[in-house]
Amino acid sequence: MSLNDCRLITLPKITNPKGNLTFIEGDDHIPFSIQRVYYLYDVPSGAERGGHAHKALQQLIIAASGSFDITLDDGRQKRTWHMNRPHIGLYVPNMIWREIDNFSSGCVLLVLASHHYDESDYYRDYASFQAAINNQSS
Numbered sequence: 001m002s003l004n005d006c007r008l009i010t011l012p013k014i015t016n017p018k019g020n021l022t023f024i025e026g027d028d029h030i031p032f033s034i035q036r037v038y039y040l041y042d043v044p045s046g047a048e049r050g051g052h053a054h055k056a057l058q059q060l061i062i063a064a065s066g067s068f069d070i071t072l073d074d075g076r077q078k079r080t081w082h083m084n085r086p087h088i089g090l091y092v093p094n095m096i097w098r099e100i101d102n103f104s105s106g107c108v109l110l111v112l113a114s115h116h117y118d119e120s121d122y123y124r125d126y127a128s129f130q131a132a133i134n135n136q137s138s
């Protein structure tokens, strides 16, 4: 996987003076079936989340409310996105390291995931992630 595989996905948005609505259907609007949903909230000012990559997990990451910065790293290069629109998600495939910070007050970071939680799917150590990338490309 490379940064070229990471991309913003614009989701359907039903606008209404009484409030907007966005919906997401697995295998349709996003390139995987949704097996898990989780969300981060009550994130204190200055907190940093992420700091890991996944062996197999794919995710769509959305600023459901508020904003944050997310930096993706494929082991060769990095890119940062400022996420602040509830109808735009960032597709993060497997084998991509992520760091998330600069959370706004009251931010809700919504994640749709392709698999159930599995700690053995994580690289939590950057050197191990880098070694796995190097092994794949050699």
Ligand code: TYD
Residues within 6 Å of the ligand: 036, 038, 040, 048, 049, 050, 051, 052, 117
């Ligand atoms: P982690 O994925 O490291 O969070 P972040 O990337 O936002 O910093 O998960 C934090 C903790 O929550 C860790 O102990 C694992 C646990 N967890 C679950 O039990 N189930 C889940 O679905 C997720 C995402 C995390």
